[in-house]
Amino acid sequence: MTFKIAFIGAGSIGFTRGLLRDLLAVPEFKKIEVAFTDIDPKNLEMVTQLCQRDINENGLNITIQSTLNRREALKNARYIFCVVRIGGLEAFKHDVDIPLKYGVDQCVGDTLCAGGIMYGQRGIAAMLDICKDIREVAERDCLLLNYANPMAMLTWACNKYGEVNTIGLCHGVQGGHRQIADAFGLKQEEVDIICAGINHQTWYVQIKHNGKDLTNDVLTAFENHPEFSQTEKVRIDMIRRFGYYSTESNGHLSEYVPWYRKRPEEINKWIDMGTWINGETGGYLRVCTEGRNWFETDFPNWMKEPAFTYSEEERGQEHGSYIVEGLETGRVYRGHFNVVNKGVISNLPDDAIIEAPGYVDRNGISTPYVGELPLGCAAVCNVSISVQRLAVEAASHGDDQLLRQAFMMDPLVGAVCNPPEIWQMVDEMLVAGEKWLPQFQMAISEAKVRLASGNLIPVKEYNGAARIKTKTIEEMQQNREEAKKNAGEADKAMERPAASK
Template sequence: MSRSSLKLAIIGGGSSYTPELVEGVLKRLDQVPVGEIHFVDVEAGREKLDIILALSQRMVDKVGAKIALTASLDRRAAIKDADFVMTQFRVGGLQARANDERIPIQYDVIGQETTGPGGFAKALRTIPVILDICKDIEELAPNAWMLNFTNPAGLVTEAVSKYTKVKTIGLCNVPVSMKMMIAEMMECEPEELSLECAGLNHLLWAHKAWLRGEDITATVLDKVGDGANYSMKNIHEEPWDPDFLLALNAIPCPYHRYFYQTDAMLAEEKAAAAEGGTRAEQVMTTEKELFALYQDEGLDKKPEQLEQRGGAYYSDASLNLVDAIYNNRNSLHVVNVQNNGAIASLPDDAVIECTAVVGSWGAKPLAVGHLSPAVLGLMHQVKAYETLAVEAAYTGDYTKSFMALAANPLVPDISRAKAILDEILRTNHDYLPQFATR
C-alpha cells in the first residue's frame, strides 16, 4: 500500500467499542497515517453515533492529530475510496441478542451470542447485510480490505469469501486475550510468547505454546487446570478438569467451555437469566452507563469502564492488522481466513481461525497439517454446521436451516432443533427478508 493518508470506514460506528478503536488509531499514527475516519450507522443508532463522533473529536483534538472525522447514515459515502472498511455492527441491536440468549435456554440448550442456536440466529440476520455492504465495496472501493469484527466472525468471513470478490480478513479478540492471559500465568511479556493456533472462530486451540523458544504447553495446561485466570468478561469461568486438559493436550479457548462443560454452563446461564438477566441484558445496563460517560464534554479519552464491556484488545487485534497490511510487515496474527491446506482435513475454501503471516497481500495461514483426534471430531462437526448455516443464511432455505441446527453439537435432538428454528424465524421475522416466502 502506498497511500500516504488512509481512509477508514467504520460500519457500526455508533458502537460503544468505537472509542477503543479511535484510541488505537491515535497510538499508531506514526506507523499508520490515518487521515480520515467515516463512522456510519443506521437510523436507530443515530443518537449513539452523534455521541461517539463528539467524543472521538475530543480524543483527536487532545493529541493534535490531523484526522477528518465524519459521522453519517450514508454507508456508500463512508465506503467510497476507503482503504479499510471495518465492520462491527449488530443487526437488531442488543434486544436481538437477548432473544438469541433466551430462546434456546427455554429448550435446555445453550443460549449464547455466537455459539449454538444464538450464533445461528445472529448469522441469519447478519450475513445478508454484510453481503449487501460487500456490493458497495466492490463498486466504490474495490481495492479496500474489509476487516470483519462482526460476530459470528467465522461464518460472516466465510460468506464474504464464498459469495463476493471483496478482500477480507475476519478477526476476533479471543486469540489476543488468550495470549495475554497465558503471559500473565507465565509472568512474561506477551511478545515473548509464541502460540501455534488452529481451529475455528470461538473454537480455537493453541496446540503449542513457546516462551523464548521453550515448549511450555504442558506448564500452561497445568496452570489452567490448577485454576489460573483463563476466561473473559462475557464467559462464566467454570473450572477446567486437569485430567481432561492432560488428555486434550492443547490449550482450549474460553468458549470451549460451552462444548466441553455444557451442563454447568447451561445451569449458570439459566440462573443468570432468572436473576440478573442474560449477558445481553446486563450489557444493556453497561452500555447506558458508558454512553452517559461518553456525553461528558470533559471526557477526551477512552474510559476505563469500557473494559467491562467484554471487548478487551479489540483495537490491538484490528489496528495491528491494518499496520501489517499497510506496512507489509509479514508479521504473525491469528485471523479468520480461507484454509487453503493449513488444516489437512478441511476443504481449501473453509474459513478457519489460525496463525497467519500478514502482509500487503493479505493473510497466508501457517500449515499445521493433521490435527489430533482429540480435537478433530468436534472441529469437523462445528465446521459442518457452519457450512450449512452460511448456505441457510444466504438462501433463506428452511431445510438447510433445520439441518444446520440439527448438526450443531450443542443442539441435542431434531425436535428441539425444529422448535428453536421456528421460534428464531418468528422472533427475527423483520430481519430475515431471505425467508420472506415461507
C-alpha cells in the first residue's frame, strides 16, 4: 500500500517515534510515505535521525520527508497525526505558575481548569491555521488524528471551524482498563469494558469478566488494593459519590472538579507523592521539562542504543495505527475515540466532543449508540462541556469575555477564586501568552493597561501544596534508565512507583 502520513509537531519524541513504530509494524505499510514537520529545527532533526535509523535497521526503504515547511509535509497526506504542544514548555509554565498566585493548584493543567483553558486558546488558534493548510494541500477526505491537548477543545474546533474530519485519541481509557484488571487480579485482555463520557472524564459504565458483571464490585476492589487504595483516593471517592470509575488519573481528576484541591491544607489528604500523576503540584510540567532536557542532552547515546523493532509484539496500545490499519486493510478494530456526539450519548449535548466506543474497518469509523450516562456522571461531564464550549468559542473568535466566563464556570477556578480575581488572572495569562494568542491582540493591549495601573488585587507567591523541584541533568544521571523512559514515553505515567510512605 502506498499513501502518505504526516506528523505535525514531530519533534515530540514521546509520541512520534512510538506511533511510527506502531504504523510500520503493519505488514501492508512497508512502502508508505512519511513526513515530519515541526517549528523547532533542532528537535525535528534529532527525532528524524532517530526514526530514520529505526527504519533503516528494520530493512525498510522509506526516507522520512523532514521539513520546517508544514504545507510541504501535508501535501497529499491521507492521514495527519497532530502531536503539537503550542507554546511549548515556556507557555506551559505560565499555565501552572500564574494560577498558583491566585490559589489555583493544578497537577497537570492541560485539559480543563485555568491551564487547560489557556492551552486551548493557544492550541485552537494554531489548529485552525493547520486545518486551513490541510484543506488546501492534503488529500481530499483525509483524516486528522489529534493527540494534542486539550483534546476535546481542539477536536471540537477542528471539526466545527477547521472543517477537517478530526478524531481525538488518548490513552486514558487503556490506562484505567489496566488498573481495573489489576484491582481484580486479572489480565487486561480478560476484562471487557464499555467506557463513555468526555475525554479525561470517561466512565467505565460496564465491566465484565467471562460474562460476569463486575461494575458494582469496583469500589471494593480498589478500596482493598494495597497500592490503589493509597494512590487513587480521589478516584475512589468519586466511585463512592457517583458509582463509577473514571478514566483519568488521581491528579488529573482532582483538578477537573471543585472538591479536592480547593483548600491548600486539604490537598495532601487526597493525593500521593509516589509519582507525579497522583496529584503533585505542577507534576506534568516537571516531568516534561526533565524529559526534554534529558533528550536534548543524552541524544547521542540514543543513537547508539538498539533501534526499535517493527513487529506486532512490540506494538503499543495507542489507537492511531490501528485506526489507519482498519481503514486501509478492513481489519476490524475496537477502541474508544473522541468524536462529535451527534446523539451517541443522549444526555450530553449533540455538538460536544465525547469519548465513547468505536469500531473501525474499511467502511470508516462507526460509533454505536450508548444512550444515557448515569445521571450524576452526565452532570459532571456537562459542567466541563459548558467550560469547553465557552473556551472553543472564545478562542475561535478572539472573544475575551467568553474566555473570562469559561474561567468563571470552571469547577476548580470557581471554587477558589472570586470574579475580580478571575478577571485579573485572565489578564495576566493573556499578557504572558501574547505571542501565541494572535486572536486576542486588542484584549491583551487592554489587559496591559489594567495591569500597569497599580490598582491590583494582592496575590501571593505560592509554590503549591505539593511541589517538587525539577531535577538537574546531574540528578537524572543517577538513574539514566528512569530518565530515558520519561523522555521517550508518550504516556509518562504508564509505570508508576509505589505509593509514598
